[in-house]
Amino acid sequence: MREMSLEGRFFDFKRYLEAKRKKVEVELERLVDGLPKEERVVSALRHSLMSGGKRLRPILCIAAAEAVSRDRSCMDDVFLAGCSLEMIHTYSLIHDDLPAMDDDDLRRGKPTCHVAFDEATAILAGDALLTLAFEVMSSRAGDPEADHCRWLRVVNLVSRAAGACGMVGGQMADMSAEGTKLSLEALREMHSRKTGALIRASVSAGAILAGASRSRLERLEKYAADIGLAFQVADDILDVEGDPAMMGKAAGVDARREKNTYPSLMGPEEARRFARELVGEALNALSSFDERSEPLRAIARYIVERKR
């Protein structure tokens, strides 16, 4: 899949995704290796964290930093932030899958955490991952070379995105809405919190650690809001039309649960058109960025074309 030129060479997006994903996994392994391996809660969090996700949030964080700065010296920080965001994403999946919540047995083709271990362990594994994310984001506290001010901003924006006004509140709203019909506006608001907030935080964290100006940060936030919503619309479409083998989970789950989805509220054709429109707006927000924003552009296109 050869795409646009990036600094004179052809930009191979598939290779880019794969290279970043591998580096993120190495870094995640390193971070989890610091925990006591023999303990059950650590085995449980590792089971969920190292089960081969797309690593979209860390890759967005990295791509946003690359779009902002040619200076590679911030990249260690950017990987730390990206891994923290992946930990928070994984904790949210572990808790959402619990019997008291969405009660899912399968995730990425593997038993969910409470199935592979037990409910108490899964609750604690989620708690530990969320906490570890903040430990990682503050791990350079004792390093006089670190930019403590930027890191504290990152802690703040990530905690806002993950909390009651963001992801946690969105999950609550999603559960409360099961079986009732939402307006498109309410559906958009719910997703903007449940999945959108953390996607926006991923892009912002990378941009801040790379020293983005306020105006570039604003444009990247617009990009992130658009792709975050597009991602959810595409997810809803995949749930209706996707191949269970590719997705690692059953299809048609949303409909059986009477979840509000874009295809169910808009119709599938209109939902596909809406997703493409959002990607167009996301690309527009990057119009003043140079070729270093190519990975961000490719991610935007990938989000609506992916099969899982």
Added chain:
Amino acid sequence: MREMSLEGRFFDFKRYLEAKRKKVEVELERLVDGLPKEERVVSALRHSLMSGGKRLRPILCIAAAEAVSRDRSCMDDVFLAGCSLEMIHTYSLIHDDLPAMDDDDLRRGKPTCHVAFDEATAILAGDALLTLAFEVMSSRAGDPEADHCRWLRVVNLVSRAAGACGMVGGQMADMSAEGTKLSLEALREMHSRKTGALIRASVSAGAILAGASRSRLERLEKYAADIGLAFQVADDILDVEGDPAMMGKAAGVDARREKNTYPSLMGPEEARRFARELVGEALNALSSFDERSEPLRAIARYIVERKR
């Protein structure tokens, strides 16, 4: 209850505790007021957070700062940190009370969060409180007057204390040990993580925000380790001998669950002697501190004398 002289006046510990507790509750109310009131998850976290605990962790944080510095300018920061620690303590109680964990219906004389609301809401309320704690600890990120370096250190020490190597790991170890007999060493290790880590973090956070030197910080950490353990020993004794009306929960719960406790492993007399010895060591660790450490000393004595 008039005690030692503090800066020339008599030190009224009961009044001190009451005054600080009230200020902490006002600050907690202010911090929670920023969340969307009408939402279920916010009502649930407020139910547990504002249900009248002793506020021991914030008060330790404040007293540690007072022991280190006469300068009141750090006190706003110290209250923020103290409230964050109370949020983390409360989240841990909400999750520990869940049916999959300790399955408790009553806490501080009120229905536990999952009884008053439901399991899913209680899981999310705990998640939201843990996340809010980090939002509060990073809330001065945009303030150029703030000491970002100190705050990032506080985020780091608190996240370490609350995570898999600290509180979460301790709760896992406690659950795994039910029905098996632990050695005294293993019991001490478990409590050092489950309750001790957050108590030590409370003292350290206050000391760091007040600008403690490394040697003073070390002595305060020794104090905190001793009172943290003494607190747990006293808790175990209260569970055997306490008045349920004073405690707001049933007595004898530990024995029915075959939990390992100090009275069960050492005998009640020896456990009481051990608690007093720990308090003596804690007071010793403060020997080079002046009269401003009187609140910390009074807290150490109070921990083994309290009735709830």
